[in-house]
Amino acid sequence: MRYRATLHGQAFTFGSVREVLAKASEAKSGDAMLGIAADSALERIAARYVLSELPLRELRANPVIAYEDDEVTRVIEDSLNEAIFAEIASWTVGELREHILSHDSTGEEVLRLSRGLTSEMIAGVAKLMSNMDLVYGAQQLRVTATAQTTLGRPGTMSFRLQPNHPTDNVEGILATVMEGLSYGSGDAIIGINPAEDSVARTAELMERTDAFMRHWRIPTQSCVLSHIGTQMEAVERGAPVGVLFQSIAGTEETNTSFGVDAALLREAADLIARKGVAPGPNLLYFETGQGSEMASDSDHGVDEMTLEARTYGFARPFAPFMVNNVSGFIGPETLYDGKQIIRACLEDHFMGKLHGLPMGMAPCYTNHTNADQNDQETATMLLAMAGACYYMGIPMGDDVMLSYQDTGLHDDATLRELLGLRPTPEFEAWLEQLGVLRDGRLGPNAGDPTIFLRYEPEELLDLSRPRAQATVEARR
Amino acid sequence: MSDVEAIVRAVLAELGRQGQEPDPAGRPSASDGGPEAGGEGLRLDLPDLATPEARRVSGLPDPADPEALAGLLETTTARLGVGRAGPRPRTRSLLLFQADHGVTQDAIHGEVDEAVKEGLGLFTVDTEVADGEEYLLRPDLGRRLSAEAKATIAERCVARPQVQIVAAAGLSAAAINHNLPQLYPVLEQGLRDRGLRLGTPFFIERARVGVINDVGEALDADVVVILIGERPGLGIPDAMSAYLGWRPRGGKTDAHRDLLCMITDRGGVNPLEAGAYVAEVVATTLAHEASGVELRRLLGGD
Numbered sequence: 001m002r003y004r005a006t007l008h009g010q011a012f013t014f015g016s017v018r019e020v021l022a023k024a025s026e027a028k029s030g031d032a033m034l035g036i037a038a039d040s041a042l043e044r045i046a047a048r049y050v051l052s053e054l055p056l057r058e059l060r061a062n063p064v065i066a067y068e069d070d071e072v073t074r075v076i077e078d079s080l081n082e083a084i085f086a087e088i089a090s091w092t093v094g095e096l097r098e099h100i101l102s103h104d105s106t107g108e109e110v111l112r113l114s115r116g117l118t119s120e121m122i123a124g125v126a127k128l129m130s131n132m133d134l135v136y137g138a139q140q141l142r143v144t145a146t147a148q149t150t151l152g153r154p155g156t157m158s159f160r161l162q163p164n165h166p167t168d169n170v171e172g173i174l175a176t177v178m179e180g181l182s183y184g185s186g187d188a189i190i191g192i193n194p195a196e197d198s199v200a201r202t203a204e205l206m207e208r209t210d211a212f213m214r215h216w217r218i219p220t221q222s223c224v225l226s227h228i229g230t231q232m233e234a235v236e237r238g239a240p241v242g243v244l245f246q247s248i249a250g251t252e253e254t255n256t257s258f259g260v261d262a263a264l265l266r267e268a269a270d271l272i273a274r275k276g277v278a279p280g281p282n283l284l285y286f287e288t289g290q291g292s293e294m295a296s297d298s299d300h301g302v303d304e305m306t307l308e309a310r311t312y313g314f315a316r317p318f319a320p321f322m323v324n325n326v327s328g329f330i331g332p333e334t335l336y337d338g339k340q341i342i343r344a345c346l347e348d349h350f351m352g353k354l355h356g357l358p359m360g361m362a363p364c365y366t367n368h369t370n371a372d373q374n375d376q377e378t379a380t381m382l383l384a385m386a387g388a389c390y391y392m393g394i395p396m397g398d399d400v401m402l403s404y405q406d407t408g409l410h411d412d413a414t415l416r417e418l419l420g421l422r423p424t425p426e427f428e429a430w431l432e433q434l435g436v437l438r439d440g441r442l443g444p445n446a447g448d449p450t451i452f453l454r455y456e457p458e459e460l461l462d463l464s465r466p467r468a469q470a471t472v473e474a475r476r
Numbered sequence: 477m478s479d480v481e482a483i484v485r486a487v488l489a490e491l492g493r494q495g496q497e498p499d500p501a502g503r504p505s506a507s508d509g510g511p512e513a514g515g516e517g518l519r520l521d522l523p524d525l526a527t528p529e530a531r532r533v534s535g536l537p538d539p540a541d542p543e544a545l546a547g548l549l550e551t552t553t554a555r556l557g558v559g560r561a562g563p564r565p566r567t568r569s570l571l572l573f574q575a576d577h578g579v580t581q582d583a584i585h586g587e588v589d590e591a592v593k594e595g596l597g598l599f600t601v602d603t604e605v606a607d608g609e610e611y612l613l614r615p616d617l618g619r620r621l622s623a624e625a626k627a628t629i630a631e632r633c634v635a636r637p638q639v640q641i642v643a644a645a646g647l648s649a650a651a652i653n654h655n656l657p658q659l660y661p662v663l664e665q666g667l668r669d670r671g672l673r674l675g676t677p678f679f680i681e682r683a684r685v686g687v688i689n690d691v692g693e694a695l696d697a698d699v700v701v702i703l704i705g706e707r708p709g710l711g712i713p714d715a716m717s718a719y720l721g722w723r724p725r726g727g728k729t730d731a732h733r734d735l736l737c738m739i740t741d742r743g744g745v746n747p748l749e750a751g752a753y754v755a756e757v758v759a760t761t762l763a764h765e766a767s768g769v770e771l772r773r774l775l776g777g778d
Binding site for chain 2: 029033163164165166167169171172173175176178179195197227229230233256257258259295296297298331332333336366367368372373394395396397398399400401403404405408410413414417441442445446447448449450451453454455
C-alpha cells in the first residue's frame with residue numbers, strides 16, 4: 001500500500017501513481033479492456049481524492065513509463081523548464097486545478113507554468129475537472145502558430161479542408177476542395193489523406209493542390225497525409241508543400257509501430273524548413289487520439305487519457321503548426337459511445353492547450369460505435385466554446401475515403417456564425433472577394449463550387465493587391 | 477431486436493386493417509411521388525432518396541455553371557453540390573445522410589453467406605472471441621486464433637506456403653459477400669501465374685487484422701494476405717480491405733504490413749483490379765523479403 005483514502009467509511013488503497021491516474025479517469029471502454037479502470041464508482045472518486053493531494057514533484061518522480069525504457073518519457077522530461085517546475089513542485093494537483101480556474105491567473109500565466117508541467121501532471125489535473133471545468137479552463141489558453149498564415153488568433157476559428165477521395169482521383173479531390181472553399185473552409189490547411197501511400201501519388205497531390213492554390217491565390221497552406229517518410233521523399237524530389245504530417249502516440253513502442261521516432265521528426269522539421277513552400281516557423285502537423293496505443297498492444301498498462309497527454313508532451317518540443325486529435329476514430333473498444341467520445345474530446349482539447357499546443361479537434365465516430373451525428377455536433381459546439389483552433393471540414397461530415405464521420409462544411413459556417421468568429425484575416429478577405437462570405441456570414445456564392453470553373457481568378461479577385469504568396473514565389 | 481420486429485409487425489398489421497399498407501406492386505403515384513389529395517385525405521408514395529441517380533440531384537438552386545456542377549458530381553462520391561438553408565444542410569441532404577447512417581446500423585451485424593465460403597472452398601475457424609459484443613469491445617481476442625482453430629489448420633492446411641490467403645468478415649459481412657467472389661479468383665490466378673506456392677485458404681470468424689501473426693506462425697508462411705470487411709462507411713456497408721505482411725509472427729504490427737483499402741464497386745477500388753494489384757504486391761514482398769515500412773525503405777520510398 002502506498003496511497004490510501006477513505007470515503008463513506010470505505011478505505012481504498014493504490015500502489016502507484018500509474019494506478020491512481022488510471023482509476024481516476026472517467027469510465028472508458030479501453031481502460032476497462034486493459035483491466036486498469038476503477039472497479040467501482042466510489043473507487044474512481046477515491047483515486048481522484050488521492051490524486052488531488054499528490055504534490056507535482058511526486059508525479060514527476062513517477063512517470064508512468066520509466067525514463068530509461070521509453071523515448072516519449074525522455075522527450076517530456078528533457079524538455080521541461082526546471083526553473084518553472086521548481087516554483088510549483090510542492091503544489092498538489094488539486095491546487096493546480098484551482099489555480100488554472102482562478103480569476104487570479106491569466107491564460108498567459110497558465111501557459112508559462114505549463115512549461116514546468118509534465119504530461120502526467122497535465123493528465124492528472126484534467127482528471128479532476130468536470131466537463132464545464134475543461135471548457136472554462138481551456139478557453140483562456142490562446143495558442144497561435146504560423147506556417148504560411150497564422151492559426152489561433154483571438155476572434156478566429158479555422159478549418160482544415162479534408163477533400164479525401166476513395167481512389168485519390170485528383171479531379172474528385174479538387175472538386176471537393178472547391179466545394180469546401182465555397183463554404184469558407186480551408187484556412188487552417190488543405191490536407192488530403194491519400195488512399196495509396198506512395199511517393200508518386202503523394203507528389204502528384206502536392207503538385208496539383210499547390211497549382212490550384214497558386215492559380216486562385218488562396219492564402220493558406222497544404223499538406224498530404226501519407227507516412228512522413230513518403231512525404232519527405234516527395235519533398236526531396238521537389239514536390240511543393242508547406243507542412244509535413246505524422247500520426248504520433250504516447251509510447252515509444254506505438255511510435256515504432258507508426259514507423260516514427262524523435263530523430264525522424266527532427267529530420268522532417270529540418271527538411272521542410274529548408275525545402276517547404278511555407279516560411280514557418282511552425283511546419284509540422286501531428287494527429288493523435290486516445291486508444292491508439294492499446295490498438296497496437298503497446299500501452300504498457302497505462303490509461304488512454306494519460307497516454308494521450310504524453311503524446312502532446314512528445315509533440316511539444318517540435319513546435320508544430322497543428323495538432324488535432326481523432327479520439328472517436330478507432331471505435332467502441334476505446335470509447336464506447338457518444339458520452340465517452342464527447343468527454344474524451346473535451347479532455348484532449350484541454351490537455352493539448354495546456355501543453356501550449358495549437359490544438360484543433362476532430363470530434364468523430366465510426367459506424368460500429370454507439371454514437372451518431374447528433375453526438376458529433378454536440379461535441380463540436382462544446383469544443384467551439386472551449387476555443388479549439390480549428391476543426392475538419394468535410395462535405396456533410398462524411399469522409400468517403402476514411403469511412404468515418406467528422407465535422408461538416410455546413411457546421412464550419414454555422415459555428416462561426418453562432419459564435420461571431422471569423423476565418424484568418426487574409427482568408428476572410430479572399431472569401432469576401434469571391435462572394436462566399438459577407439460580413440462573417442455565408443454570402444451569395446456560398447455553397448457553389450462552380451464559381452471556380454465559371455470564372456477566372458481575375459474576374460473575382462482584386463489582383464492589384466499584393467499576392468499572398470509573392471514572397472514564397474520569389475524564393476522559388 | 478426481436479422486440480422491434482414484433483412492433484413493426486404489429487404496426488403493419490394495424491395499417492393493413494386500416495387499408496393503408498404500401499401498394500405491394502410498388503406502383504408510383506400519379507404526381508411522381510409528390511403529395512396527392514384524394515377523397516380519403518393525403519397519401520404519400522415517396523421515391524428512394526438513396527439511388528445513385530437521386531444522390532446526383534443537386535441541391536443548388538442557381539449554380540454559376542450548371543453543366544460544370546454535373547461534371548463535378550461525377551468525379552467523387554463525396555456529398556457535393558448539396559446547397560444550404562442558411563448555413564445548415566437542406567432537408568433532403570440531411571435525411572439522405574441519416575438514411576445512410578441508418579442502413580449501416582442495420583447492416584453491421586450481418587452474416588457471411590455460407591454459399592460464398594463454399595463457392596471458394598473455404599472452411600471456417602474461429603478466434604478467442606465469444607460473441608458480437610465481445611468482438612467490438614475486445615479486439616485483442618480477435619487477433620488470436622482459438623486452440624481449436626490452430627489444431628484444425630494444422631490438420632487441413634498445406635504447411636510452409638509462400639502465400640497464405642485468409643478471409644474474415646471483420647466489421648462487414650456484406651464486404652465479403654459482395655467482393656470476395658470477384659476478387660479471390662483474380663488474386664489466386666495472379667499468384668499461380670507467377671509460379672508461387674499457395675497455402676490452403678480458409679475463413680476466420682470474428683477476426684481482426686492482427687490474426688495474421690497467428691496464421692503466419694501456425695503455418696510458417698512467407699506471406700499472409702487477409703481479405704477483411706472494413707468498418708462500414710456511410711451508405712457503403714460493403715468495403716473490403718486487403719492487408720498483407722512478410723512472415724507475420726508474434727509482435728509484428730501495422731508498420732510491417734501493406735494495405736489496400738476501400739475495395740468495393742460503390743465508388744472504391746474495383747474488386748477485380750484489387751485482386752490483380754494484391755498479387756503484384758505479394759510478388760514484390762516476396763522479391764524483397766520485406767513489407768510495410770521496411771519495404772518502402774528498400775524501394776526508396778516508392
